[in-house]
Amino acid sequence: MGMGDQIRKQLAAAALKRQLERVSGEAAASNAHKVEAPAEDKPWNARARFEAMPLYQQVSLMRQMGDTLRVQSPFFRVHEGAAGATTTIGGREYINFANYNYLGLSSDALVTARAKDAIDRYGMSASASRMVAGERPVQRELERAIAQLYDTEDCVAFVSGHATNVTVIGALFGHGDLIVHDALAHNSIVQGAQLSGAKRLAFPHNDWRELDALLARVRHEYRNVLVVIEGLYSMDGDFPELERFVEIRQRHGVFLMVDEAHSLGVLGASGLGIREHSGVAPDDVDLWMGTMSKTLAGCGGFIAGCQPLVDMLRHLAPGFLYSVGLAPALAAGSLAALERMQAEPERVAALQARGQQFLCEARAAGFDTGTSAGYAVVPVITRSSLKAAQWANALFEEGINVQPIFYPAVEERAARLRFFICSTHEPDQITRTVETLARIAKR
Numbered sequence: 001m002g003m004g005d006q007i008r009k010q011l012a013a014a015a016l017k018r019q020l021e022r023v024s025g026e027a028a029a030s031n032a033h034k035v036e037a038p039a040e041d042k043p044w045n046a047r048a049r050f051e052a053m054p055l056y057q058q059v060s061l062m063r064q065m066g067d068t069l070r071v072q073s074p075f076f077r078v079h080e081g082a083a084g085a086t087t088t089i090g091g092r093e094y095i096n097f098a099n100y101n102y103l104g105l106s107s108d109a110l111v112t113a114r115a116k117d118a119i120d121r122y123g124m125s126a127s128a129s130r131m132v133a134g135e136r137p138v139q140r141e142l143e144r145a146i147a148q149l150y151d152t153e154d155c156v157a158f159v160s161g162h163a164t165n166v167t168v169i170g171a172l173f174g175h176g177d178l179i180v181h182d183a184l185a186h187n188s189i190v191q192g193a194q195l196s197g198a199k200r201l202a203f204p205h206n207d208w209r210e211l212d213a214l215l216a217r218v219r220h221e222y223r224n225v226l227v228v229i230e231g232l233y234s235m236d237g238d239f240p241e242l243e244r245f246v247e248i249r250q251r252h253g254v255f256l257m258v259d260e261a262h263s264l265g266v267l268g269a270s271g272l273g274i275r276e277h278s279g280v281a282p283d284d285v286d287l288w289m290g291t292m293s294k295t296l297a298g299c300g301g302f303i304a305g306c307q308p309l310v311d312m313l314r315h316l317a318p319g320f321l322y323s324v325g326l327a328p329a330l331a332a333g334s335l336a337a338l339e340r341m342q343a344e345p346e347r348v349a350a351l352q353a354r355g356q357q358f359l360c361e362a363r364a365a366g367f368d369t370g371t372s373a374g375y376a377v378v379p380v381i382t383r384s385s386l387k388a389a390q391w392a393n394a395l396f397e398e399g400i401n402v403q404p405i406f407y408p409a410v411e412e413r414a415a416r417l418r419f420f421i422c423s424t425h426e427p428d429q430i431t432r433t434v435e436t437l438a439r440i441a442k443r
């Protein structure tokens with residue numbers, strides 16, 4: 001591609017970015033139901049059209065961005081088999097860095113056999129809420145196993161990790177309460193806080209000193225206060241100093257919730273997550289939240305904690321009470337994955353070794369890996385959406401599948417490729433990937 005072409009593409013990308021900024025601003029405003037249509041074109045005077053919604057315009061612009069940059073969309077790719085360290089797309093095998101199958105258990109023969117047995121015994125669906133339609137033994141077995149893992153009194157499982165955060169935070173807190181979360185908190189945490197009606201504040205990423213100062217200023221104005229952090233941040237691959245947050249929890253009299261979506265099976269010598277990594281006591285954290293969709297090779301979310309907490313959620317959290325129980329096959333498969341993780345700590349060790357290898361080799365090649373600690377998530381920060389898209393495309397052509405993250409998902413200067421590493425990646429797959437990327441970056 002000539003220099004003129006490059007400049008034209010960059011100008012087009014910048015124009016699109018400005019348009020996107022404007023449209024996302026409008027979308028946010030319209031979501032907040034604050035925009036009053038002018039009297040002459042009240043929406044009900046014409047046929048209601050989804051295409052007129054700012055949200056749809058945002059989607060169209062995202063598509064245009066791909067066309068203008070002449071990059072193939074990296075989204076919604078169809079995988080033709082189980083995706084792990086490698087995957088097959090369009091009949092071709094790729095080294096795969098775009099999934100959360102951290103311990104390679106999603107297609108493990110023992111795990112899938114247990115899921116199949118559960119289907120044969122209980123059928124596909126739990127078909128209704130557990131409170132009214134009853135339980136399947138395997139749902140409680142999974143919950144007890146997770147409670148044992150966290151050394152808590154009990155645990156409750158939900159059908160989605162995202163819905164777990166939304167319904168749990170939304171149900172437990174309300175007007176007059178305060179929810180404070182890390183600035184890089186997952187969307188589900190933010191949505192839960194918004195649903196709750198509590199005041200919501202964010203503190204700078206991993207900055208416990210700022211959190212401490214914030215609570216010193218405002219704690220007394222609220223009844224219940226919840227602090228939410230994550231065990232491993234999925235955009236940057238870094239983690240909080242949990243013991244500092246535990247100390248703040250005790251001093252300010254607040255609830256502490258840790259989302260272990262990306263740290264269970266990843267941190268700690270036996271994969272027990274950030275609790276094992278940091279050595280805090282099980283009851284130093286009030287809500288241990290996690291997902292079954294990553295290390296546990298299934299789908300769903302959980303909360304492990306004390307009995308009163310789990311009792312409240314089992315009886316009154318809308319996302320539990322008014323939603324179907326976890327499918328028996330998913331409960332059985334995730335329980336099998338949990339047992340496998342505990343029986344084979346070498347999987348955790350392999351994941352940690354591969355993560356460190358990726359981080360060291362990427363840094364040695366001169367890439368900006370941000371604050372990644374080299375556990376399962378390593379970003380390569382490109383600082384340009386265009387570059388992230390082009391590098392991801394070029395890697396794909398070379399048989400390597402990785403997701404670019406670009407504006408508006410992150411700020412333009414934070415655009416990146418995000419590599420998810422799993423225990424089943426071979427060392428030479430990682431070396432080949434970093435070498436290929438270094439070659440592409442030099443072009």
Ligand code: PMP
Nearest residue numbers: 160161162186234259261291293
């Ligand atoms: N919490 C965090 C930190 C996540 O990254 C995710 C999704 N990756 C979720 C919750 C939601 O989990 P699930 O995809 O299993 O619904």
